[in-house]
Amino acid sequence: MIIGVAKEIKNNENRVGLTPAGAEDLCRAGHTVLIEKNAGIGSGFSDESYQQVGATIIADKKELFDTSEMIIKVKEPLMPEYELFHEGQILFTYLHLAPEPELTKALLEKKVIGIAYETIVGRNNSLPLLSPMSEVAGRMAVQIGAQFLEKPWGGKGILLGGVPGVESGQVVIVGGGIVGTNAAKMAVGMGARVTILDKSTDRLAYLDDIFGGRVTTVMSNSYNIAKWVKQADLLVGAVLIPGAKAPKLVSEEMVKTMEAGSVIVDVAIDQGGSVSTIDRITTHSEPTYTKHGVIHYSVANMPGAVARTSTLALTNSTLPYALQIANKGWKQALIDDAGLARGLNVYDGKVTFKAVADDQNLPYTPVTTVLS
Ligand SMILES: NC(=O)C1=CN([C@@H]2O[C@H](COP(=O)(O)OP(=O)(O)OC[C@H]3O[C@@H](n4cnc5c(N)ncnc54)[C@H](O)[C@@H]3O)[C@@H](O)[C@H]2O)C=CC1
Numbered sequence: 001m002i003i004g005v006a007k008e009i010k011n012n013e014n015r016v017g018l019t020p021a022g023a024e025d026l027c028r029a030g031h032t033v034l035i036e037k038n039a040g041i042g043s044g045f046s047d048e049s050y051q052q053v054g055a056t057i058i059a060d061k062k063e064l065f066d067t068s069e070m071i072i073k074v075k076e077p078l079m080p081e082y083e084l085f086h087e088g089q090i091l092f093t094y095l096h097l098a099p100e101p102e103l104t105k106a107l108l109e110k111k112v113i114g115i116a117y118e119t120i121v122g123r124n125n126s127l128p129l130l131s132p133m134s135e136v137a138g139r140m141a142v143q144i145g146a147q148f149l150e151k152p153w154g155g156k157g158i159l160l161g162g163v164p165g166v167e168s169g170q171v172v173i174v175g176g177g178i179v180g181t182n183a184a185k186m187a188v189g190m191g192a193r194v195t196i197l198d199k200s201t202d203r204l205a206y207l208d209d210i211f212g213g214r215v216t217t218v219m220s221n222s223y224n225i226a227k228w229v230k231q232a233d234l235l236v237g238a239v240l241i242p243g244a245k246a247p248k249l250v251s252e253e254m255v256k257t258m259e260a261g262s263v264i265v266d267v268a269i270d271q272g273g274s275v276s277t278i279d280r281i282t283t284h285s286e287p288t289y290t291k292h293g294v295i296h297y298s299v300a301n302m303p304g305a306v307a308r309t310s311t312l313a314l315t316n317s318t319l320p321y322a323l324q325i326a327n328k329g330w331k332q333a334l335i336d337d338a339g340l341a342r343g344l345n346v347y348d349g350k351v352t353f354k355a356v357a358d359d360q361n362l363p364y365t366p367v368t369t370v371l372s
Pocket residue numbers: 118127130131133134135137174175176177178179180197198199200203220238239240241246247249266267268269270271299300301302303
Protein backbone atom coordinates (compact mmCIF):
# COMPACT_ATOMS: atom_id res chain seq x y z
CA MET A 1 0.00 0.00 0.00
CA ILE A 2 1.14 3.58 -0.63
CA ILE A 3 0.95 5.43 2.67
CA GLY A 4 1.24 9.22 2.94
CA VAL A 5 2.03 11.03 6.16
CA ALA A 6 0.79 14.62 6.00
CA LYS A 7 2.31 17.58 7.83
CA GLU A 8 -0.20 19.01 10.28
CA ILE A 9 -1.51 22.52 9.60
CA LYS A 10 -3.46 23.24 12.80
CA ASN A 11 -2.17 26.05 15.01
CA ASN A 12 0.89 24.81 16.90
CA GLU A 13 0.18 21.21 16.01
CA ASN A 14 3.68 19.78 16.20
CA ARG A 15 2.81 16.10 16.31
CA VAL A 16 3.23 13.76 13.35
CA GLY A 17 1.28 10.59 12.58
CA LEU A 18 4.29 8.30 12.07
CA THR A 19 7.80 8.18 13.57
CA PRO A 20 10.87 6.93 11.67
CA ALA A 21 10.53 3.67 13.67
CA GLY A 22 6.98 3.26 12.36
CA ALA A 23 8.06 4.14 8.82
CA GLU A 24 10.73 1.43 9.06
CA ASP A 25 8.15 -1.19 10.13
CA LEU A 26 5.83 -0.27 7.26
CA CYS A 27 8.66 -0.25 4.69
CA ARG A 28 9.91 -3.63 5.96
CA ALA A 29 6.39 -4.99 5.49
CA GLY A 30 6.66 -4.04 1.80
CA HIS A 31 4.73 -0.77 1.80
CA THR A 32 5.70 2.54 0.24
CA VAL A 33 5.91 5.35 2.79
CA LEU A 34 5.72 8.97 1.65
CA ILE A 35 6.42 11.69 4.21
CA GLU A 36 5.51 15.30 3.56
CA LYS A 37 8.59 17.50 3.82
CA ASN A 38 9.23 18.61 7.41
CA ALA A 39 6.24 16.65 8.74
CA GLY A 40 8.30 15.31 11.64
CA ILE A 41 10.29 18.44 12.47
CA GLY A 42 7.99 19.62 15.29
CA SER A 43 8.45 16.29 17.02
CA GLY A 44 12.20 16.24 16.49
CA PHE A 45 12.29 13.88 13.49
CA SER A 46 14.24 15.15 10.47
CA ASP A 47 13.44 14.26 6.87
CA GLU A 48 16.77 12.38 6.77
CA SER A 49 15.70 10.16 9.67
CA TYR A 50 12.75 8.97 7.58
CA GLN A 51 14.84 8.60 4.40
CA GLN A 52 17.33 6.43 6.27
CA VAL A 53 14.62 3.80 6.90
CA GLY A 54 13.37 3.77 3.31
CA ALA A 55 10.68 6.47 3.23
CA THR A 56 10.47 9.09 0.47
CA ILE A 57 10.11 12.80 1.22
CA ILE A 58 7.50 14.65 -0.84
CA ALA A 59 7.55 18.45 -0.90
CA ASP A 60 4.18 18.96 -2.60
CA LYS A 61 1.15 18.33 -0.35
CA LYS A 62 -1.17 17.80 -3.32
CA GLU A 63 1.17 15.20 -4.83
CA LEU A 64 1.30 13.39 -1.47
CA PHE A 65 -2.50 13.23 -1.23
CA ASP A 66 -2.96 12.36 -4.93
CA THR A 67 -0.51 9.45 -4.73
CA SER A 68 -1.41 7.92 -1.34
CA GLU A 69 -3.95 5.15 -0.80
CA MET A 70 -3.94 5.85 2.95
CA ILE A 71 -3.26 9.18 4.63
CA ILE A 72 -2.01 9.03 8.21
CA LYS A 73 -2.47 12.21 10.22
CA VAL A 74 -2.96 13.31 13.80
CA LYS A 75 -5.69 15.97 13.76
CA GLU A 76 -8.95 16.15 11.85
CA PRO A 77 -8.57 17.75 8.40
CA LEU A 78 -9.03 21.53 8.27
CA MET A 79 -10.80 23.40 5.46
CA PRO A 80 -7.72 23.83 3.18
CA GLU A 81 -7.22 20.06 3.32
CA TYR A 82 -10.79 19.08 2.38
CA GLU A 83 -10.21 19.34 -1.38
CA LEU A 84 -7.07 17.19 -1.25
CA PHE A 85 -8.84 13.89 -0.60
CA HIS A 86 -10.05 11.55 -3.30
CA GLU A 87 -12.72 8.86 -3.51
CA GLY A 88 -11.80 5.59 -1.80
CA GLN A 89 -8.83 7.10 0.07
CA ILE A 90 -8.32 5.82 3.61
CA LEU A 91 -7.93 8.53 6.24
CA PHE A 92 -6.51 7.32 9.55
CA THR A 93 -6.51 10.11 12.15
CA TYR A 94 -8.52 11.79 14.93
CA LEU A 95 -11.77 12.96 13.33
CA HIS A 96 -14.12 14.16 16.14
CA LEU A 97 -16.92 14.44 13.57
CA ALA A 98 -19.94 14.88 15.88
CA PRO A 99 -19.44 18.64 16.41
CA GLU A 100 -18.05 19.20 12.86
CA PRO A 101 -20.83 19.12 10.21
CA GLU A 102 -18.71 20.86 7.56
CA LEU A 103 -15.90 18.33 7.85
CA THR A 104 -18.39 15.46 7.84
CA LYS A 105 -19.99 16.85 4.67
CA ALA A 106 -16.59 17.19 2.97
CA LEU A 107 -15.57 13.61 3.80
CA LEU A 108 -18.94 12.28 2.66
CA GLU A 109 -18.77 14.21 -0.62
CA LYS A 110 -15.25 12.97 -1.28
CA LYS A 111 -16.30 9.40 -0.35
CA VAL A 112 -13.34 9.06 1.98
CA ILE A 113 -12.92 5.93 4.16
CA GLY A 114 -12.56 7.73 7.50
CA ILE A 115 -11.21 5.62 10.36
CA ALA A 116 -11.18 7.73 13.53
CA TYR A 117 -8.61 7.04 16.23
CA GLU A 118 -10.97 8.16 18.98
CA THR A 119 -13.72 5.61 18.36
CA ILE A 120 -11.59 2.48 17.95
CA VAL A 121 -12.34 0.14 20.83
CA GLY A 122 -9.86 -2.16 22.58
CA ARG A 123 -10.09 -4.70 25.37
CA ASN A 124 -12.61 -4.02 28.17
CA ASN A 125 -14.25 -1.29 26.09
CA SER A 126 -11.13 0.89 26.30
CA LEU A 127 -10.30 3.53 23.69
CA PRO A 128 -6.68 2.58 22.96
CA LEU A 129 -5.94 5.33 20.44
CA LEU A 130 -7.56 8.08 22.50
CA SER A 131 -6.07 7.05 25.86
CA PRO A 132 -2.45 8.08 25.25
CA MET A 133 -3.46 11.63 24.31
CA SER A 134 -5.97 11.74 27.15
CA GLU A 135 -3.13 10.86 29.52
CA VAL A 136 -1.13 13.76 28.12
CA ALA A 137 -4.02 16.25 28.11
CA GLY A 138 -5.19 15.27 31.59
CA ARG A 139 -1.73 15.88 33.01
CA MET A 140 -1.38 19.12 31.06
CA ALA A 141 -4.78 20.39 32.25
CA VAL A 142 -3.51 20.81 35.78
CA GLN A 143 -0.15 22.35 34.92
CA ILE A 144 -1.91 24.78 32.55
CA GLY A 145 -4.61 25.54 35.13
CA ALA A 146 -1.97 26.15 37.81
CA GLN A 147 -0.23 28.63 35.53
CA PHE A 148 -3.39 30.60 34.70
CA LEU A 149 -4.28 30.80 38.39
CA GLU A 150 -1.17 32.95 38.80
CA LYS A 151 -1.83 36.69 39.00
CA PRO A 152 0.37 37.70 36.01
CA TRP A 153 -1.69 35.34 33.81
CA GLY A 154 -4.98 36.89 34.98
CA GLY A 155 -5.74 34.36 37.70
CA LYS A 156 -6.81 34.91 41.30
CA GLY A 157 -3.26 34.41 42.55
CA ILE A 158 -3.38 31.10 44.34
CA LEU A 159 -0.89 28.27 44.53
CA LEU A 160 -2.76 24.98 44.02
CA GLY A 161 -0.65 23.18 46.60
CA GLY A 162 -0.98 25.92 49.23
CA VAL A 163 1.75 26.16 51.89
CA PRO A 164 1.80 25.26 55.59
CA GLY A 165 -0.78 27.47 57.28
CA VAL A 166 -2.59 28.35 54.05
CA GLU A 167 -5.20 26.07 52.48
CA SER A 168 -4.51 24.48 49.13
CA GLY A 169 -6.55 25.13 45.98
CA GLN A 170 -9.66 23.18 45.00
CA VAL A 171 -9.54 21.24 41.73
CA VAL A 172 -12.89 19.93 40.46
CA ILE A 173 -12.85 17.37 37.65
CA VAL A 174 -16.04 16.48 35.79
CA GLY A 175 -15.51 13.07 34.18
CA GLY A 176 -13.26 10.53 35.87
CA GLY A 177 -11.99 8.60 32.84
CA ILE A 178 -8.45 8.77 31.45
CA VAL A 179 -8.26 12.59 31.30
CA GLY A 180 -9.87 12.90 34.73
CA THR A 181 -7.65 10.32 36.37
CA ASN A 182 -4.48 11.85 34.96
CA ALA A 183 -5.55 15.34 35.95
CA ALA A 184 -6.24 14.04 39.45
CA LYS A 185 -2.79 12.41 39.62
CA MET A 186 -1.11 15.75 38.89
CA ALA A 187 -3.37 17.73 41.19
CA VAL A 188 -2.89 15.31 44.07
CA GLY A 189 0.85 15.39 43.42
CA MET A 190 0.81 19.18 43.74
CA GLY A 191 -1.04 18.95 47.04
CA ALA A 192 -4.36 20.38 45.83
CA ARG A 193 -7.76 19.35 47.18
CA VAL A 194 -9.36 17.24 44.44
CA THR A 195 -12.96 16.30 43.74
CA ILE A 196 -13.95 14.06 40.82
CA LEU A 197 -17.54 13.74 39.56
CA ASP A 198 -18.55 10.85 37.33
CA LYS A 199 -21.86 9.21 36.56
CA SER A 200 -20.44 5.69 36.77
CA THR A 201 -20.49 4.24 40.28
CA ASP A 202 -17.93 1.62 39.20
CA ARG A 203 -15.57 4.33 38.07
CA LEU A 204 -16.05 6.30 41.29
CA ALA A 205 -15.27 3.16 43.30
CA TYR A 206 -12.14 2.54 41.22
CA LEU A 207 -10.96 6.12 41.72
CA ASP A 208 -11.62 5.94 45.43
CA ASP A 209 -9.49 2.77 45.57
CA ILE A 210 -6.53 3.95 43.53
CA PHE A 211 -6.27 7.34 45.21
CA GLY A 212 -6.59 5.85 48.67
CA GLY A 213 -8.77 8.62 50.05
CA ARG A 214 -6.71 11.48 48.54
CA VAL A 215 -9.62 12.53 46.29
CA THR A 216 -13.30 13.09 46.98
CA THR A 217 -15.51 11.16 44.57
CA VAL A 218 -19.01 12.45 43.90
CA MET A 219 -21.90 11.21 41.76
CA SER A 220 -22.38 13.45 38.72
CA ASN A 221 -25.76 15.16 38.60
CA SER A 222 -26.65 18.79 38.09
CA TYR A 223 -27.15 19.39 41.83
CA ASN A 224 -23.67 18.09 42.72
CA ILE A 225 -22.00 19.70 39.73
CA ALA A 226 -23.46 23.11 40.74
CA LYS A 227 -22.27 22.62 44.33
CA TRP A 228 -18.70 21.76 43.35
CA VAL A 229 -18.27 24.18 40.42
CA LYS A 230 -18.98 27.03 42.86
CA GLN A 231 -16.01 25.97 45.00
CA ALA A 232 -13.59 25.28 42.14
CA ASP A 233 -10.40 27.27 41.73
CA LEU A 234 -9.65 25.03 38.76
CA LEU A 235 -12.44 23.21 36.91
CA VAL A 236 -11.45 20.48 34.42
CA GLY A 237 -14.02 19.31 31.84
CA ALA A 238 -13.17 15.65 31.10
CA VAL A 239 -16.42 13.98 30.15
CA LEU A 240 -16.92 11.74 27.10
CA ILE A 241 -19.69 9.83 25.42
CA PRO A 242 -17.63 8.08 22.72
CA GLY A 243 -18.07 9.60 19.29
CA ALA A 244 -20.91 11.91 20.40
CA LYS A 245 -21.08 15.62 21.11
CA ALA A 246 -20.06 16.25 24.72
CA PRO A 247 -23.00 16.94 27.06
CA LYS A 248 -23.06 20.52 28.40
CA LEU A 249 -22.93 19.60 32.07
CA VAL A 250 -21.74 22.96 33.44
CA SER A 251 -24.28 25.72 32.78
CA GLU A 252 -23.64 29.45 32.46
CA GLU A 253 -25.43 29.98 35.79
CA MET A 254 -22.95 27.60 37.44
CA VAL A 255 -19.96 29.42 35.90
CA LYS A 256 -21.33 32.73 37.24
CA THR A 257 -21.04 31.32 40.78
CA MET A 258 -17.27 30.79 40.43
CA GLU A 259 -14.91 33.34 41.98
CA ALA A 260 -13.31 35.82 39.60
CA GLY A 261 -9.87 34.65 38.52
CA SER A 262 -10.79 30.98 38.71
CA VAL A 263 -9.89 28.83 35.71
CA ILE A 264 -11.76 26.37 33.49
CA VAL A 265 -9.81 23.93 31.29
CA ASP A 266 -12.37 22.16 29.11
CA VAL A 267 -10.41 19.23 27.71
CA ALA A 268 -13.62 17.84 26.18
CA ILE A 269 -13.63 20.72 23.68
CA ASP A 270 -12.61 18.37 20.86
CA GLN A 271 -16.09 16.81 21.14
CA GLY A 272 -17.73 20.24 21.36
CA GLY A 273 -17.04 21.08 25.02
CA SER A 274 -18.78 20.31 28.31
CA VAL A 275 -19.15 23.85 29.68
CA SER A 276 -21.87 26.14 28.32
CA THR A 277 -19.73 29.29 28.43
CA ILE A 278 -17.13 27.65 26.20
CA ASP A 279 -18.29 29.16 22.91
CA ARG A 280 -15.12 28.75 20.84
CA ILE A 281 -12.13 26.56 20.25
CA THR A 282 -8.99 28.44 21.27
CA THR A 283 -5.44 27.89 20.02
CA HIS A 284 -2.03 27.49 21.63
CA SER A 285 -1.25 31.02 20.35
CA GLU A 286 -4.28 32.51 22.12
CA PRO A 287 -5.36 29.81 24.55
CA THR A 288 -7.76 31.69 26.84
CA TYR A 289 -10.58 34.21 27.05
CA THR A 290 -12.42 35.52 30.10
CA LYS A 291 -16.17 35.31 30.69
CA HIS A 292 -17.97 36.21 33.96
CA GLY A 293 -14.50 36.89 35.38
CA VAL A 294 -13.46 33.25 34.87
CA ILE A 295 -10.54 32.30 32.61
CA HIS A 296 -11.61 29.79 29.96
CA TYR A 297 -9.07 27.52 28.21
CA SER A 298 -10.40 25.43 25.30
CA VAL A 299 -7.55 24.23 23.11
CA ALA A 300 -8.57 21.18 21.08
CA ASN A 301 -5.05 19.91 20.43
CA MET A 302 -3.43 20.27 23.83
CA PRO A 303 -0.91 17.42 23.28
CA GLY A 304 0.45 19.26 20.22
CA ALA A 305 2.37 21.50 22.62
CA VAL A 306 4.37 18.59 24.02
CA ALA A 307 4.82 17.04 20.63
CA ARG A 308 7.81 14.83 21.20
CA THR A 309 6.20 12.99 24.13
CA SER A 310 2.81 12.96 22.42
CA THR A 311 3.97 11.68 19.03
CA LEU A 312 5.87 8.82 20.65
CA ALA A 313 2.91 7.93 22.88
CA LEU A 314 0.35 8.21 20.08
CA THR A 315 2.28 6.21 17.49
CA ASN A 316 3.06 3.44 20.01
CA SER A 317 -0.68 2.80 19.87
CA THR A 318 -1.58 3.68 16.27
CA LEU A 319 1.18 1.78 14.45
CA PRO A 320 -0.11 -1.78 15.07
CA TYR A 321 -3.48 -0.72 13.59
CA ALA A 322 -1.86 1.08 10.64
CA LEU A 323 0.10 -2.10 9.91
CA GLN A 324 -3.06 -4.23 9.99
CA ILE A 325 -4.85 -1.86 7.60
CA ALA A 326 -1.87 -1.72 5.23
CA ASN A 327 -1.11 -5.46 5.32
CA LYS A 328 -4.65 -6.77 4.95
CA GLY A 329 -6.45 -3.91 3.25
CA TRP A 330 -8.92 -1.82 5.27
CA LYS A 331 -11.93 -4.08 4.80
CA GLN A 332 -10.28 -7.34 5.88
CA ALA A 333 -8.57 -5.56 8.80
CA LEU A 334 -11.96 -4.32 10.02
CA ILE A 335 -13.59 -7.73 9.51
CA ASP A 336 -10.83 -9.35 11.60
CA ASP A 337 -10.99 -6.80 14.43
CA ALA A 338 -14.43 -5.67 15.59
CA GLY A 339 -12.79 -2.96 17.76
CA LEU A 340 -11.04 -1.48 14.74
CA ALA A 341 -14.33 -1.63 12.83
CA ARG A 342 -15.79 0.73 15.47
CA GLY A 343 -13.33 3.32 14.14
CA LEU A 344 -15.08 3.54 10.76
CA ASN A 345 -17.03 6.81 10.86
CA VAL A 346 -17.60 7.47 7.15
CA TYR A 347 -17.46 5.29 4.05
CA ASP A 348 -18.54 5.83 0.47
CA GLY A 349 -20.64 8.90 1.31
CA LYS A 350 -22.34 7.23 4.30
CA VAL A 351 -22.07 7.89 8.04
CA THR A 352 -21.19 4.60 9.72
CA PHE A 353 -20.98 5.79 13.34
CA LYS A 354 -24.36 6.12 15.02
CA ALA A 355 -23.60 8.97 17.44
CA VAL A 356 -22.26 11.11 14.58
CA ALA A 357 -25.34 10.41 12.44
CA ASP A 358 -27.66 11.15 15.38
CA ASP A 359 -25.89 14.39 16.38
CA GLN A 360 -26.01 15.66 12.80
CA ASN A 361 -29.41 14.31 11.80
CA LEU A 362 -27.91 12.25 9.01
CA PRO A 363 -28.87 8.75 7.87
CA TYR A 364 -26.92 5.99 9.62
CA THR A 365 -25.45 2.95 7.88
CA PRO A 366 -24.19 0.24 10.27
CA VAL A 367 -20.58 -0.86 9.73
CA THR A 368 -21.76 -4.46 9.49
CA THR A 369 -23.68 -3.57 6.31
CA VAL A 370 -20.53 -2.10 4.80
CA LEU A 371 -18.37 -5.09 5.72
CA SER A 372 -20.74 -7.83 4.59
N1 LIG B 1 -8.44 18.93 24.10
C1 LIG B 1 -7.54 18.00 23.83
O1 LIG B 1 -6.44 18.26 23.35
C2 LIG B 1 -7.84 16.58 24.14
C3 LIG B 1 -9.13 16.21 24.43
N2 LIG B 1 -9.43 14.93 24.81
C4 LIG B 1 -10.84 14.69 25.11
O2 LIG B 1 -11.07 14.57 26.50
C5 LIG B 1 -12.35 13.95 26.69
C6 LIG B 1 -12.26 12.87 27.75
O3 LIG B 1 -11.51 11.78 27.24
P1 LIG B 1 -11.19 10.47 28.10
O4 LIG B 1 -10.89 10.81 29.49
O5 LIG B 1 -10.20 9.69 27.32
O6 LIG B 1 -12.58 9.69 28.05
P2 LIG B 1 -13.01 8.47 28.99
O7 LIG B 1 -14.02 7.71 28.22
O8 LIG B 1 -11.81 7.75 29.50
O9 LIG B 1 -13.68 9.20 30.23
C7 LIG B 1 -14.88 9.90 30.13
C8 LIG B 1 -15.58 9.80 31.46
O10 LIG B 1 -16.73 10.64 31.39
C9 LIG B 1 -17.71 10.01 32.20
N3 LIG B 1 -19.02 10.58 31.95
C10 LIG B 1 -19.88 10.37 30.93
N4 LIG B 1 -21.00 11.09 31.13
C11 LIG B 1 -20.83 11.77 32.29
C12 LIG B 1 -21.62 12.69 33.02
N5 LIG B 1 -22.86 13.04 32.62
N6 LIG B 1 -21.11 13.21 34.16
C13 LIG B 1 -19.86 12.86 34.59
N7 LIG B 1 -19.09 11.99 33.95
C14 LIG B 1 -19.56 11.46 32.81
C15 LIG B 1 -17.59 8.53 31.85
O11 LIG B 1 -18.20 7.72 32.84
C16 LIG B 1 -16.07 8.38 31.81
O12 LIG B 1 -15.54 7.96 33.05
C17 LIG B 1 -12.74 13.44 25.29
O13 LIG B 1 -13.62 14.35 24.67
C18 LIG B 1 -11.43 13.42 24.56
O14 LIG B 1 -11.56 13.43 23.17
C19 LIG B 1 -8.48 13.96 24.91
C20 LIG B 1 -7.18 14.26 24.60
C21 LIG B 1 -6.76 15.58 24.14
